[in-house]
Amino acid sequence: MPRKKSDARGKKKGGSSHKRAVSLKELAAHVGLSPSTLSLVLNESPVADSIPQATKDRIFEAAKGMNYRPHFHARSLRTKRSHTLGVLVPEISGGYTAEVMNGIEEQLLKAGYFYIVACHRHKAELLDEYPKLFLDRCVDGIIAVDTPITHPLPFPVAAVSGHSDIEGVTNIVLNHRRAAMLALEHLVKLGHRRIAFIKGQVFSSDTEARWNSIREAAREFEITIRPALVAQLKGDSPSPEVGYIAAKRLLAAREPFTALFAFNDISAIGAIRAFQEAGFRVPEDVSVVGFDDVDNAAFHNPALTTIRQPLYEMGQIAAETLLRRIANGDDAAFPELVTVEPELVVRQSTSTAKENGKSQRRKQANR
Amino acid sequence: MPRKKSDARGKKKGGSSHKRAVSLKELAAHVGLSPSTLSLVLNESPVADSIPQATKDRIFEAAKGMNYRPHFHARSLRTKRSHTLGVLVPEISGGYTAEVMNGIEEQLLKAGYFYIVACHRHKAELLDEYPKLFLDRCVDGIIAVDTPITHPLPFPVAAVSGHSDIEGVTNIVLNHRRAAMLALEHLVKLGHRRIAFIKGQVFSSDTEARWNSIREAAREFEITIRPALVAQLKGDSPSPEVGYIAAKRLLAAREPFTALFAFNDISAIGAIRAFQEAGFRVPEDVSVVGFDDVDNAAFHNPALTTIRQPLYEMGQIAAETLLRRIANGDDAAFPELVTVEPELVVRQSTSTAKENGKSQRRKQANR
DNA sequence: AAAATCTACTAAAACGATTTAGTAAAAGCG
């Protein structure tokens, strides 16, 4: 058990010599003009058009020279713009969230925006509470990542993997139909007919849409989905364990299958562990298709075949559309829906199906 | 290539009916008292001691009834407290960062704090720029995660895995000596003498301290560190690829070894891939010890033996000490250093060393 | 030459809190 140990010797006094930041008033006094003038000039207001360039130069120079930075709160108080977004995520975890957040980051930073994060961990009361806290913080808008929005909010919202049709929200979603088609087509081409599925947790935004698409695609390929071969993820841990448990349930049903299409890479990894413990080799005995293409999918053993979601891009799009909405003002038109395309990435976890159910007999577990 | 497609039909007007938030002045008018009084009472200022409980109750009730929430920027402007921390990270990635951020989150939220994040991606100019942006944003302090702080900053700093001795910063570090001892002791007990190492990137805060501890521990166990068996991670990708490349270099040296101690789990995973491609089995031919114990270390194939860092806890400690420092005021004493303890987690990637260099002959790669 | 327009600014009122210095009325004290 790790224990912390606070260094007894190491106490310090923080005699910090913050040289006070210079205010607009001080700067104005310095150049011998009024704060109003400086504000107008520095913000390039059209009202300042009549001011001679020489004066403007003088002002800009002084601002640079004295390292003037407008006071954030003072400005926000006046303008009612905080240049801050709220980001609502289930948790900060390896796979999905991190990638989306990086995309958001990249867009925001170049627009001079920052974001504050809140993790609701699927707790209903937090899902309610956080938008209020964001409102208190005067965010200009929020991005919800894999988080259900159940009622309209008093600021613009972009929802990554959002599927609810709520006033004021822009949903950024994957083309799930195509994703399901890609996965099943790949498996069918390899000769798989008995396919098992791991559905997402009930609280995951994509679960339902994805499942509907899978059923549709299965119909298209004339594959029957056997109830015994469908397991659902339970619990909100971001570890592969939930996939491991779901796969155990699948195996316990003793209904033969030659392939698994998992809800995401993390659960696919857990499932692989379960299969191997049960004595099945992946992909020789059972093929596994993941979803997302997270960082380590390519380096897992075996390397995961997966449906790639452009997560980074989805984050970028969310940030971008939200910023545009904010810039355009509250009652301009905005897209209700942006769809992005998946991509099949074939690696080592899928191969041709073994003929006539040989693999389906449960073997002795190898340890 | 994923393409985005913005739904042509789906345009909406955002006729949002934000009912304006109530201000202190309005609330005051409503209860028939002055804003001053309300402020004093609501903030439980000692100045309000003389105000009868009945009046206080009336005020609190009205505040609740009219759902009064103090305006964030107005308050911050006056009090010069933003209840916001800046968090500086290399990037938001699966392993290290996410876990630490979760720890930070948990502490901050219960203290009514939020944080803004900036990813510097090891770019020198961003490392310089972000603290300034944080200052502009009036943060009350910053937490630097795996990020070098090279000069004093005008606000309190907590550095997770920080090793530089700078005025005003609290370093939260792992007991690297012990970590190195745990890893080498484990390997030595399994009979390993020829051990390869992957050092961290030059820009990683822990690289140097860890390496020094490893050398010390090696001396202790009378293990010689051969230069040909030391590779360093290069490049700032958070993918296992950098470990894969380093391991390739190790193999290219054609100097036999029976075990690898990697800088972190991610690079260990990359290295395992490289070993397997070269025809070595892990752990039968070469044992691998990782570092960190990230989420998927336990589910990798083989499951990673690793040195666990209490990352979540380190995040908590950083947040906690920083909040305390802020609460205590700028010139109170504070700890310079907090040390946390590592833990050896033995899984499947290590086993007894093969005797007399049999494993060290390079085999045919298996595909 | 008077009126209209421009030019180059500024005064002052917000924004929505907090906080210091009071003050009027009531209570306590000798």
Next chain:
DNA sequence: CGCTTTTACTAAATCGTTTTAGTAGATTTT
């Protein structure tokens, strides 16, 4: 009763901007 103290408040300044409505003087127009 007169004096001090306490009680229950409030006025007004302040934080650092932005922005609207002017204004004084110069220039142009008629």
